[in-house]
Amino acid sequence: MKLASIDNKTRDGQLVVVNKELTKAVKVPEIAATMQFAIDNWKETEAKLQHVYENLNADKIPDTFDFSSARVLAPIPRAYHxxxxxxxxxxxxxxxxxxxxxxxxxxxxxxxxxxxxxxxxxxxxxxxxxxxxxxxxxxxxxxxxxxxxxxxxxxxxxxxxxxxxxxxxxxxxxxxxxxxxxxxxxxxxxxxxxxxxxxxxxxxxxxxxxxxxxxxxxxxxxxxxxxxxxxxxxxxxxxxxxxxxxxxxxxxxxxxxxxxxxxxxxxxxxxxxxxxxxxxxxxxxxxxxxxxxxxxxxxxxxxxxxxxxxxxxxxxxxxxxxxxxxxx
The missing domain is CATH 3.90.850.10 (Fumarylacetoacetase-like, C-terminal domain)
Structure with a gap:
């Protein structure tokens, strides 16, 4: 699975799932708004994010965007350690x-x-x-x-x-x-x-x-x-x-x-x-x-x-x- 954070005018950005070729991505606010939230709750979020990733690679998700068109932040824009x-x-x-x-x-x-x-x-x-x-x-x-x-x-x-x-x-x-x-x-x-x-x-x-x-x-x-x-x-x-x-x-x-x-x-x-x-x-x-x-x-x-x-x-x-x- 591949994940990233894109600019949404907040310090922690918007978590997105990215396809294997790094060409398409999809926002997943219903699972996790940020990378930190996803990792904080990894036992609950991992399988859900993986499911999105598999569907994204299989072209089963209609609401995607061109990953290269987004301003990409650091995947975790700030960390506790x-x-x-x-x-x-x-x-x-x-x-x-x-x-x-x-x-x-x-x-x-x-x-x-x-x-x-x-x-x-x-x-x-x-x-x-x-x-x-x-x-x-x-x-x-x-x-x-x-x-x-x-x-x-x-x-x-x-x-x-x-x-x-x-x-x-x-x-x-x-x-x-x-x-x-x-x-x-x-x-x-x-x-x-x-x-x-x-x-x-x-x-x-x-x-x-x-x-x-x-x-x-x-x-x-x-x-x-x-x-x-x-x-x-x-x-x-x-x-x-x-x-x-x-x-x-x-x-x-x-x-x-x-x-x-x-x-x-x-x-x-x-x-x-x-x-x-x-x-x-x-x-x-x-x-x-x-x-x-x-x-x-x-x-x-x-x-x-x-x-x-x-x-x-x-x-x-x-x-x-x-x-x-x-x-x-």
């Missing part, structure tokens, strides 16, 4: 190597995770509004999941059953603000502006055999100004699967329905399939040439992020954003 992991330790290892810093052994057994701003997420075609290019604007292509209620102390195996929806995201980073923030030893804040989401979220069954053991085994494509920066497989070199990430997040407290958990920047060892962020590209240049030559993003740059199934069809729709100057 957003936590981003760093599940691809090979990426962290590379970054550390570029600055001649040793990787702590614990990074391979204990996930890195930070809590991000979830009061507003932005849609797949919304501009990335940044005030200053000198802040080091970077994209980060990731996989993300949305959970139902997760009890505190949930183990990794049980945590997988709490994953209800899956998507891809662009977790924008301002790289040149990060060192000062981390030097305070209190985490990210200013260096993490709003996170962007693909147009739709999908249920795990929609991914067939490509979703196994809490990992999505497909390439994630990142294209900057028409040039493919990378297409690493999200299921390879993922040190911590989503069950482990959710278990980590829920170790000492429950997670509420609608919690979003990110994978961190998708990366494959040795970056053989390219990179999912410019920071990694620059690290590879530093290791090879002693200095970085690729600049961070500038105003006017376009970043596209997409994942396709084995037949070449877009699963979540495309993130397609332009970086623009924010003026007060």
């Amino acid at each position: 957003w936590a981003d992991g760093s599940a691809y330790v090979t990426h962290v290892e590379l970054v550390r190597k570029a600055r001649n810093s040793e990787l702590p052994e614990s990074f391979w057994t204990d996930p890195l995770m930070y809590m991000g701003a979830s009061d507003a997420f932005i849609g797949a075609t919304d501009d990335i509004m940044i005030e200053n290019e000198e802040w080091g604007i970077d994209f980060e292509s990731e996989v993300a999941v949305i959970t139902d209620d997760v009890p505190a102390g949930t183990n990794p195996e049980d945590a997988l059953h709490h994953i209800k929806l899956i998507t891809i995201i662009n977790d924008v980073s301002l790289r040149n603000l990060i060192p000062n923030e981390l030097s305070k030893q209190f985490g990210f804040y200013q260096s993490k502006p709003w996170t962007s989401f693909a147009p739709v979220v999908v249920t795990p069954d929609e991914l067939d055999g490509d979703w196994t053991n809490g990992k999505l085994h497909l390439p994630l494509y990142s294209t900057l100004n028409g040039k493919c920066i990378g297409s690493p497989n999200a299921g390879i070199d993922m040190t911590f699967d989503f069950g482990q990430l959710i278990a980590h997040a829920s170790k000492t407290r429950s997670l509420m329905a609608g919690t979003v958990i990110g994978s961190g920047t998708v990366a494959n060892q040795g970056s053989l399939n390219g990179s999912s962020c410019l920071a990694e590209v620059r690290c590879l240049e530093i290791i090879k040439d002693g200095k970085a030559s690729t600049p961070f993003m500038r105003f006017g740059d376009r970043i596209e992020i997409e994942m396709k199934d084995r037949n070449g069809n877009s699963i979540f729709g495309k993130i397609n954003q332009v970086v623009k100057e924010y003026k007060k």
Whole structure:
């Protein structure tokens, strides 16, 4: 099943069911007005939404609209909880190597995770509004999941059953603000502006055999100004699967329905399939040439992020954003 939220002049948007080809959609206010309501009441709404999805794909619903004609918001425009992991330790290892810093052994057994701003997420075609290019604007292509209620102390195996929806995201980073923030030893804040989401979220069954053991085994494509920066497989070199990430997040407290958990920047060892962020590209240049030559993003740059199934069809729709100057 595929779901999205479209603009209806409210903060939480209008929940819609989208067909498999991402061409048609239907509103379902009688089932759930918003994504948050749907996930809050998943035991009651899932089967009803699935029924609509099946009828939509069978062309049995007359009251549909062209999905591409709607202004699509983030599937869940704001959430109670957003936590981003760093599940691809090979990426962290590379970054550390570029600055001649040793990787702590614990990074391979204990996930890195930070809590991000979830009061507003932005849609797949919304501009990335940044005030200053000198802040080091970077994209980060990731996989993300949305959970139902997760009890505190949930183990990794049980945590997988709490994953209800899956998507891809662009977790924008301002790289040149990060060192000062981390030097305070209190985490990210200013260096993490709003996170962007693909147009739709999908249920795990929609991914067939490509979703196994809490990992999505497909390439994630990142294209900057028409040039493919990378297409690493999200299921390879993922040190911590989503069950482990959710278990980590829920170790000492429950997670509420609608919690979003990110994978961190998708990366494959040795970056053989390219990179999912410019920071990694620059690290590879530093290791090879002693200095970085690729600049961070500038105003006017376009970043596209997409994942396709084995037949070449877009699963979540495309993130397609332009970086623009924010003026007060």
